[in-house]
Amino acid sequence: MKIDPIFKQFLAESLLKSLVRKPSQFALPLPVLRTAFNQLGRVFPKNPEVEIRALRLAGVRAEEIKPQPNATQMILHIHGGAFFLGGLATHRSFMTELAARTQMQVVHIDYPLAPEHPYPEALEAVYDIYQTLLDQDIQPKDIILSGDSCGANLALALILRLKQNEQPLPSALVLMSPFLDLTLTSESLRYNRKLDALLSVELLERGIEYYVPPSIDTADPQVSPLFGDFSGLPPTLVQVGSKEILLDDAQRFKEKAGAAGVEVDFKIYTGMWHNFSMFSAWFDESKQALADLSEFAHRIDRS
Numbered sequence: 001m002k003i004d005p006i007f008k009q010f011l012a013e014s015l016l017k018s019l020v021r022k023p024s025q026f027a028l029p030l031p032v033l034r035t036a037f038n039q040l041g042r043v044f045p046k047n048p049e050v051e052i053r054a055l056r057l058a059g060v061r062a063e064e065i066k067p068q069p070n071a072t073q074m075i076l077h078i079h080g081g082a083f084f085l086g087g088l089a090t091h092r093s094f095m096t097e098l099a100a101r102t103q104m105q106v107v108h109i110d111y112p113l114a115p116e117h118p119y120p121e122a123l124e125a126v127y128d129i130y131q132t133l134l135d136q137d138i139q140p141k142d143i144i145l146s147g148d149s150c151g152a153n154l155a156l157a158l159i160l161r162l163k164q165n166e167q168p169l170p171s172a173l174v175l176m177s178p179f180l181d182l183t184l185t186s187e188s189l190r191y192n193r194k195l196d197a198l199l200s201v202e203l204l205e206r207g208i209e210y211y212v213p214p215s216i217d218t219a220d221p222q223v224s225p226l227f228g229d230f231s232g233l234p235p236t237l238v239q240v241g242s243k244e245i246l247l248d249d250a251q252r253f254k255e256k257a258g259a260a261g262v263e264v265d266f267k268i269y270t271g272m273w274h275n276f277s278m279f280s281a282w283f284d285e286s287k288q289a290l291a292d293l294s295e296f297a298h299r300i301d302r303s
């Protein structure tokens with residue numbers, strides 16, 4: 001029986017608000033939250049058309065997901081989770097869909113999480129992984145750097161560090177539902193607070209407390225890359241839902257990057273919540289987001 005799309009979305013939002021967003025507003029023990037998020041990742045079906053291989057890069061656990069043996073173009077993805085949640089288990093299904101849709105190999109990394117590993121450990125790990133790939137003779141032009149939520153933060157911060165060090169940049173950047181301003185000054189944190197089905201301001205505040213040491217200014221561009229210098233950034237795709245509390249992080253990036261002369265593909269997906277792309281098995285908007293990402297990646301590959 002076919003379910004009306006509007007009712008399906010209403011049902012999904014109601015379930016997410018009660019099972020994910022509401023619990024995240026309380027100070028639940030960290031192991032409980034991590035277990036719950038790992039279990040949520042198991043809800044999504046894995047695409048059977050890809051191969052998954054475990055590996056280590058710069059001492060960090062990772063997975064290589066290949067849709068075909070000869071796939072050369074790489075998407076290096078950094079997962080979200082407010083800097084203290086998430087991992088290979090939460091995003092594995094999404095990564096299989098990303099690989100199947102783009103027909104590119106996806107490398108998904110399990111960077112160290114706060115509070116056990118506060119800033120700058122995650123960023124250092126991501127930097128070391130990128131350098132390791134280059135040491136393995138993978139060309140920067142063959143790497144698309146991608147991240148969702150706080151993973152988008154780490155991806156942009158990595159680009160800024162590479163640029164500052166005058167090191168080669170990847171061919172493109174993909175920011176999904178990006179969390180870029182840890183000073184929490186985006187207006188959408190207020191006006192979308194009750195609309196975002198997945199993410200709460202309280203979870204972001206907890207993540208910042210865990211991730212950023214008291215001695216570090218949250219406005220530091222390596223912590224809040226929205227405040228960095230965007231000149232010379234590679235072509236960037238930004239995807240965000242209209243109901244996200246982080247909507248303005250994405251819009252502010254678009255405006256600042258555009259002013260700096262960066263080629264930005266920006267799209268707001270109507271009615272969608274934080275990290276909606278992970279729901280591509282069920283929602284047309286999420287499928288469209290993956291299709292748009294695939295088109296962007298192949299345009300970069302052709303260029």
